[in-house]
Amino acid sequence: MKRTAAIVCLSAVLITAGCSDSKSNGGGKPDPNNEKQASAAAVKAFADAWVKAWAPDGKPDEAAALTDAPTTFGPRLDSVDTALVAQSVTVTPQGDPKCSDDSNCTQELAVEAILRGIGTMKWTSTATAVKTGDAWKIKASGDTIYPGLGEANYLKRVRTVPPRASILDRTGKPLTTNRPVVIVGVASGNVATAATYAAFTKNLDVDGTRLWKRAKGLPPGQFVDAITIRAEEWDKLRNTVGKLPGVLTMGGTASLPESSTFARSVIGTMKTATAETLKNAGPSASSSDQVGTTGLQFAYQQQLAGTPGGSVTLRDGKTKMAIKEVFKQQAKPGVAVKTTLDTNLQRFAEAALATSKLPASLVAVQASTGQVLAAGNGPTATNYNRAFQGHYAPGSTFKIVTSAALLGTGMTKNTVLPCTNTINVFGKTFKNYDALAPYGNGSMERAFNQSCNTAFISQHGRLPADRMTRTAAMFGIGQDLKLSIPAYGGEVPAPKDDVAEAASMIGQGTVTASPLAMSLVGAAVKNGTALKPVLVPGKDPAGPAAAPLPPATVAALRAMMRSTVTGGTAHALAGSGVVSAKTGTAEVVSNGKVITNGWMVGFRGDVAFAVIVEGGISGGKAAGPIVQNFLSRFK
Template structure:
């Protein structure tokens, strides 16, 4: 055995970087120097192993460096598959230990990231042997994992903890882990046209897309289509259970009390996609059910916790575990407490169920800005138009317009004429809801009758940015920084007097969400506009602007109260509303002008807003919904 003279290599890295004896100056390992040659081979093998276990990696390069490529390649690939390795680092340790001039062994420190679990570490050993003048890695299972042989194999088991609940403001669970059934089909051409048709008709699954997924997938796979509640599947089982190729799997999923309950806020869960898997974090698996919208998406990692897992060395014949070689304990998720009130959420959804048109209702606590209920109806939807909808607020925005005019020195008793129409530089504005001109009146009368022309007649009192500044007092234009996406409204500075006039009646470029308009009503009740809060401790809270002038607050409260007592919001008089404002906004939909019906207001410390898409007017469309909602609680 040849010994290295003159120079002692301090590490394998120095050896493979070109550490040589005094007789070699080429910088390349000397094939006749067993230490150098084996170290260089082990280094190359380690790099090839890393490539083999990379995403879409192949074992060919690593196998070619062994003395039995045809058997070692599949073995290395098989361990990768068994561990579900996402990646690996393989680092040669120390210097090779050579028993003779033809055999050297060197340790390998291995760190494999097991997808969906974490990092598993071990030390294996690579033996380099010289045969026929060529150095090769001995194709042994020990090279991959100590003790691995033809008679055994590695098996991993991943265990995901139960998903934590989303809670209401009192700590009551809004979601719990409930039994579900994952409905799908067998890969290939097992499912028939009747199977896909039934899935599309009964469960609204896109049959064509599912068929494509099934026919292009490898044989023997389960192609998931949809996850439904176990009780819903029990109803469908008699007619769908025996369809050719249809398969089901049982499981649990974090779900609210019903499919519609707070769906757009709580959110939904689906089998992970590339996008949602990235959001779910490094320990998530592509087979996991993860949050796709709402709070389930925003707090995915907190709710899901950390999975655990084990890897055991098992007997190839008996399949029994020989020993456990890796164990990582999972960590349960932690709950997310919201400001939602379970009862008010139920009442909101029950009220929206009475509508034949798409509608949204938001209720907030005026004194804190905390969101008590947010519902979209009359059918279940994941699109949260209550928070994200960008609508012209129509005459509900006259709350802001009144505040702007009150800021110029006007009062609720200041005269404002109501005419049938008003012309502003060639643009004719009219009144809605069949309101007839009544001539001379006050701001309060214009407010409770929702006279557009009366408010527009005062546009000369406001500076060019008057409406924008007034809107800012109510929080418009702010980034709400809520836990889930929400729109805080926008009131751009008008480009001319015509645009300013349109903004005074909540039209033109003025947009708001139902959430923002509920916050406007809350600001009148509270005296200061607040930031909305859905998840305390996560969402920003507190004032969004300085307090409204006391005179302005008092005047707005009085006008909103008068509107309930004898104005367009009188539909709420019987349910004790303290103040309200209706609104009808013209919008263009599919090339046609339609109206959306609005109503905002407050009762006690609960401020609210409702929009009905395509509603004839605020009083006729939104009024009955709010009457139903407020009539359900005191």
């Protein structure tokens, strides 16, 4: 039975053999009375039809019709195709036909078949053309397909998949290893019951209705895979789900981290190949393979998987014993991918996020290098990497950038700014977060560590229209991060008017950034220069993302971020060592309602961090405890 494959078949290279001492009929057609020309034409037509037969969705009918026994040869040709799992073939007639008389000629065929998931197998067979009445036919022999097949022998293929290489942490310790898994599915047709599909939905987070439609649409006797889970997880479900009608399982291995949640959105997931992931996996992959579907497992699928090997043996049709090995290709192991992740810090980040009752993300980077040390999303694992890809208004954490812009105009951290309850900018009223009471005049440092919106907005007239955009770029915001996996570097468009500029100064309006981007802002203050983030050394661009920040600006920002912990809105971190931070509360519209997201950005030692809590009441109250928990786990 022919298998479907979304791979373009190679064209046949067909050479029409002619005779040096003969001429064709008028119009270029072969002379039916010239055995060499006529047999060569028959062989060429057969070769062309063979190529079509082994193409995706191909059928052997046309090739079979060109033989002297089409009813037996068609299934024979198709069975060899199925045995080899050929995705395409090239069949090239070689040289001139050799004729023993005017009714029997032979011609060699050079065959190259691409065996799906293994490689290219080459051989030479011989086509015998015989004249039957006025027509030339190809003798229907197994040897025409492969020498030695005869009438009963057959070819058997074995594929060998090498162990998948590991994803490593920054010290070379494996983050993933090959672990036992169970592929859980159902029998095709109507074997499974409604209770079976309901159990898949309830216990395995599989869309039971969609699975039912897939199973119903296939002929009986097929395995319809639904999900791949760890063997230990299946053990817990075996006595309930496993005994339901129609449930089928297959064992296997997959390259997995220490738990199903560990660094899931960065490392990624493994599943049985789909059309999309099979395309990403390359020509050596098979539809039955476990391949990367997200994260680094997807990005480095071909490197991690290596190259499968395989063999083909010619076997005796009666004894089933191998006559000889006719093809062999050695498997090549995959190559590990080393990351910058710190295993312990990743565990600490996930443990801290697990304490949140709201969706939250944490990113930690090495301030001196930009290397990602940890990236987590909680309180439960998700395939969507909010920590890298989230588009969030950064709120008051963006005052780090705003302060740098104002410092660039000649202001200092001691410049006096008015903190009023509200401020009106061309008809738009801005206010402070609810917990802050206006205190009148105070230094920029106080406005920073108390997070007074109105104090900063009062200075919007000092900034040229593009100053916020240019200053944000000094912290790396707005750049294409070019990481190995998708990541958002933020955006600070030039404001269209004074109102938009005022909003951007407090991280609202059109300003957006990811937690990763904001962690790099904290790192830039600590390091003095914004750096490009790195997750896979040697693959991700490294080095400065902008020119060094002015030393006076760096000194002022460090002082203001430290005072935010010692006497400001990040006081929850006062007992967490020498920490410098900035809190933020950003208003966003969700389902028609205005809610707030809580932020905290900062650094301790060489570790810079950013935390966001979706729906958090404020940065200090929502993000602060997560950061405190995280920092308490290491020195």
